[in-house]
Amino acid sequence: VIPLHPVELDGGLGTLARLLINPAPASSGTRLHVQVAAALDGRDADSNLDPALSLADLRIGDVSRNVKGLSEILTLEHSEPVEVDLVVRRGSETTVLFDIDAERI
Amino acid sequence: MRIPVVPFLTPPQEAIIHGGWLLCAVDGDIALPNELSHWDYQTVLRLAAPVSVDRRAVTKACQIEWESGLAVLVMARSSHTNAELLAARLDVPLSDTFDLAVELCLEGHELGGRLTLETLLVSTRPKPLGPLAPQHPGSILWRRTHWSDLEGAGAQYPTDTIDFAATGRSPRAGWELRIELTDPGARFMSGARLTLNSGHPAVEKLLRGEKDEGTEQLLRTLNWDVTRQMVHLALRSEDVAALELDPDALSVAGVLRNLLAVIWPLESIVTLRHWLDDEPNRIEVHLQNHCGLLK
Numbered sequence: 001v002i003p004l005h006p007v008e009l010d011g012g013l014g015t016l017a018r019l020l021i022n023p024a025p026a027s028s029g030t031r032l033h034v035q036v037a038a039a040l041d042g043r044d045a046d047s048n049l050d051p052a053l054s055l056a057d058l059r060i061g062d063v064s065r066n067v068k069g070l071s072e073i074l075t076l077e078h079s080e081p082v083e084v085d086l087v088v089r090r091g092s093e094t095t096v097l098f099d100i101d102a103e104r105i
Numbered sequence: 106m107r108i109p110v111v112p113f114l115t116p117p118q119e120a121i122i123h124g125g126w127l128l129c130a131v132d133g134d135i136a137l138p139n140e141l142s143h144w145d146y147q148t149v150l151r152l153a154a155p156v157s158v159d160r161r162a163v164t165k166a167c168q169i170e171w172e173s174g175l176a177v178l179v180m181a182r183s184s185h186t187n188a189e190l191l192a193a194r195l196d197v198p199l200s201d202t203f204d205l206a207v208e209l210c211l212e213g214h215e216l217g218g219r220l221t222l223e224t225l226l227v228s229t230r231p232k233p234l235g236p237l238a239p240q241h242p243g244s245i246l247w248r249r250t251h252w253s254d255l256e257g258a259g260a261q262y263p264t265d266t267i268d269f270a271a272t273g274r275s276p277r278a279g280w281e282l283r284i285e286l287t288d289p290g291a292r293f294m295s296g297a298r299l300t301l302n303s304g305h306p307a308v309e310k311l312l313r314g315e316k317d318e319g320t321e322q323l324l325r326t327l328n329w330d331v332t333r334q335m336v337h338l339a340l341r342s343e344d345v346a347a348l349e350l351d352p353d354a355l356s357v358a359g360v361l362r363n364l365l366a367v368i369w370p371l372e373s374i375v376t377l378r379h380w381l382d383d384e385p386n387r388i389e390v391h392l393q394n395h396c397g398l399l400k
Contacts, residue, residue, distance in 0.1 A: 004108060004110040005110070005114060005115075006111075006113060006114060006237045013236065013237070015110050017108070039109040045107075090112065092236075092240075095110065095111050095112055096109070096110045096112075097109045098108045098109075098110065099106070099107050100106045100107075
C-alpha cells in the first residue's frame, strides 16, 4: 500500500488507498480480496458503525470501475507491477480499516 | 494486511524526527535496549528523547493554521500490570521548527513485562483550513512506538535454576517460589527466591531466550502464579495486615503489602480477607485479569 489519505468526493468524504501489486513469480496474476469497515482501535473493526461506509471506486490505470458494498474481489491478469486505486466513501469521522489479502492465480 | 486510515490529513514522516529513547544512568546515557536485564520493580527508569517538530510542514500538510495547538505526548504501557500512563506532555512552541527534549520518569512498581512507549504528535487546538483537516482536539497526527522488555516476574526475585528431577523435586513442575516470612522485617530480596526447573523442556526453552507463543504464555503463567502465591501469603499474614502502605518499603512484609495495594488500590486488607474467605473466586478472577494471564 503506497499512500492512504482522505479525499473529497462529490457530496461527501472518502479515503483513498493506492495499492501496488507485484505479481508472484510464475503466476498469471493476482486475486485481491478487499474488505473495509470502520476501525475501532486499529485492529478491530465494525462494519455496521458507519452507514455511509461503502466502496466507491476502483481504478486501474485509466480504467475506472464502480464498486459498492464493503467487500470486493478483484482478479488481475498481469506480469508487471500494477497500481490499483481504491476509493471508499465514508462518514466525516470514520477511520477506515482496510483489510487486504492477495493470492496468486 | 489490515491498515487503518484516519479521516484527516497527516504530516509526512520527515516532518517529525524522533531521535530514539535514551536510558539515563549514573555513568552516562545509553540507547534504550530492547531488553533491560537489570530492571526490577524498585528501579526508577529515567528516559529522554529528542523530538524535532517541523511546525510549518505539519500544519501545511494537515491543512490547519500555522498557530494551531500541537503537543507531543508519550504514553507508557506495561503488559504485565496493564498500566497505561501519560508519561509526558509537551506543547510544541510557536516556531517553524523546534527540538523538544522529552524526559520521563517511570516508577518500577507500576511496570512489568513489555514496556511500550508511544510518542504522539497531537493537535490540541486545530484550526482547520479545509474539510480534510483534523477538526477535533486530540486528533493524532503522527505516532512512533518503541518498546523494551523489562525482566519479567522471574527477575524481580533472586532467581536460580535447578533440574528438579536431580534434586528429588517433582520433575514436571515448572518452578518453586519460597518467601521467608518468619522475619517480616528482613529485606525482600534476601527473603524470597524463585527456582526454575531447568530440567523441564518448556522452562529450558524459556531460559534459552526463545520467543514464541508457548514461551510467552509460560511467562504470563509464571507471572500470574508467582503473584498469586504472594497475594495468598500476604492475605494470610498478620504482619502484612498490620502494616501501613509504604511505597518505598524493602522488607518482605512491606513488599507484600505494596503488592496488594498495586493490585487492589481501592480495597482494604480487611475487605480482601473477607473475599478470600467468602468469595475466593473474586480474588482469583481479578488476579487473572490483573496479571494478563491469557493474551
